[in-house]
Amino acid sequence: MENNQEVLLKVENLCQYFGFTKAVDDVSFDVKKGEVFGLVGESGCGKTTTGRSIIKLYDITSGNIYFKGTRIGAGTRSYQVAIRDAKEKMKTASPEECAELKAFIADQKKQIKRAKYDQKNCDKEYARKQTEAVKEKYLPLIDAANGADKAAIKAEYKNELRKAKKERLVTKIQMIFQDPSASLDPRMTVKEIISEGLVIKGERDKKVLEEKVYEMLELVGLVREHAGRYQHEFSGGQRQRIGIARSVIMQPEMIIADEPVSALDVSIQAQVINLLNDLRRELGLTILFIAHDLSVVKYFSDRIGVMYFGKMVELASSDELFKNPLHPYTRSLLSAIPLPDPEYEKNRQRIVYNPLAEHDYSVDKPTMxxxxxxxxxxxxxAEYQKYLEILK
Ligand SMILES: Nc1ncnc2c1ncn2[C@@H]1O[C@H](COP(=O)(O)OP(=O)(O)O)[C@@H](O)[C@H]1O
Ligand SMILES: [Mg+2]
Structure with missing residues (x-):
């Protein structure tokens, strides 16, 4: 990865609860522009929920999600809990303390208002900015043009303006799913599937749509003749390519690839990963790559975050994580990776992670x-001291 440190996506204390299930619990990480960030952990640890929360398929419980510096997701539970705690404290507090707590509560209420506003309005704000940009670009051109030119530019301006009004910041993040056949409508042609997003965005020009679809098909290693076919006519690997084309046509800046190769034959997996890697380079994409084991993300990711039961337990550069895995869960994941080395394989011992045996968190609580x-x-x-010792 280049030395580009610009943060594209920032996930801050993300919590996503479903009733009593804390699917994601206080997870923080950021993804820098141009990098591949691998998110790894066993089935059910909250990877998909993290991805779906980022693209706003849920109203998140707590925490913040920033994309390109704009808060696109904001939860309110943590503020509500803080208010409840403060009210509890007020029952036994001195008058001075009460005044302080009151001010604190007022501030938390303000935060809730702001969070709700951002959660709801970030797309509107973005569309407004896009609309302004289109006006700024076209109005002087229209002024300067005359005759037939003027009419043509005016028509283009109208088209662009209509699309700009529908812009949503969150479409700059596209998600690719694990099972391509489940996420592609069997009654739609490949052309309809791939162009659907653009149609929703307000593109009406049939010629433009068709050309775009052809361009995307070729970009993902398919051919334009495929446009009129249905998904059942394709292999698993080809279907995943269609899924990728459908995302990339939206000109995303970031792709969340949720176990995109888990359902594919091992022989096909590398091809799809190579395709994602090519697209990353050609289009300057940033990728959040979700997988349930480390072998898939090892060579592909710049940095890796390891999740266990809704929590992030370790985060490091890919090289560092493989060189110095510290959390016992990461070590257990690593021990599960077979290597094409008979000597290593003979001695490879699978480590099973048993949290109760590994940690005593009864008094000394863990943090990142x-x-x-x-x-x-x-x-x-205690563990922190031990890890520092190991790294020495
Ligand atoms: N919409 C939902 N409603 C209720 N529980 C959910 C929902 N989605 C996920 N869960 C639960 O949240 C946990 C995390 O699920 P998920 O994010 O799909 O994990 P992963 O993608 O890592 O396999 C699981 O216990 C799952 O059952
Ligand atoms: Mg999943």
Missing amino acids: REVSPGHFVMCND
Whole structure:
């Protein structure tokens, strides 16, 4: 990865609860522009929920999601809990303390209002900015043109303006799903599937749509003759290519690939990963790559976050994570990767992670701590000291 440190996506204390299920619980990470960030963990640990929360398929419970510096997702539960706690404290507090707590509560209420506003209005704000940009570009051109030119530019301006009004910031993040056949409508032709997003965005020009579809098909390694066919006529790998084309046509800046190769034959997996890697380079995409084991993300990711039961337990650069895995869960994931080395395989011992045996969190509670620059581990004081010792 180039030395580009611009943060494209920032996930801050994300919580997504479904009733009593804490599918994602206080997860923070950021994804830098141009990088591949791997999100890894066993089935049910909250990876998909994290992805779906980022693209606003849920109203998140708590925390913030920023994309390109704009808050696109904001939950309110943490503020509500803070208010409840403060009210509880007020029952026994001195008058001075009460005044302070009151001010605190007022501030939390303000935060709730702001969170609700951003959650609801970030797309509107974005559309407004896009509309302004179109006006700024076209109005002087229209002024300067005359005759037939003027009419043509005016028509183009109207078309662009209509599309700009429908712009949503969150379409700059596209998600690719695990099972391509389940996410592609069997009654739609490939052309209809791939162009659907653009149609929703307000593109009406049939010629433009068709050309775009052809361009996308070729970009993902299919051919234009495929446009009129249906998804059942394709292999799993080809279907995933269609899924990728459908995302890329939206000109996303970021792709969330949710186990995009898990349902595919091993022989096909590398092809699809290579395609994603090519697209990343050609289109300057940023990728959040979700997988349930580390072998898939090893060579592809710049940084990796490991999730366990709704929590992020370790986060480091790919090299660092494989060189110095510290959290026992990460070590267990690593021990599950077979390597094409008979000697290693003979001695490879699978480590099973048993949280109750590994940690004593009864008094000394764990938090995410930085053990070396850019390497974070969920640990308590005692474990932190132990990890620093190991890294020495
Ligand atoms: N819409 C939902 N309603 C209720 N529970 C859900 C929902 N989506 C996911 N869950 C639960 O949240 C947890 C995390 O699920 P998920 O994010 O799909 O994990 P992963 O993608 O890592 O396999 C699981 O316990 C799952 O059953
Ligand atoms: Mg999943």
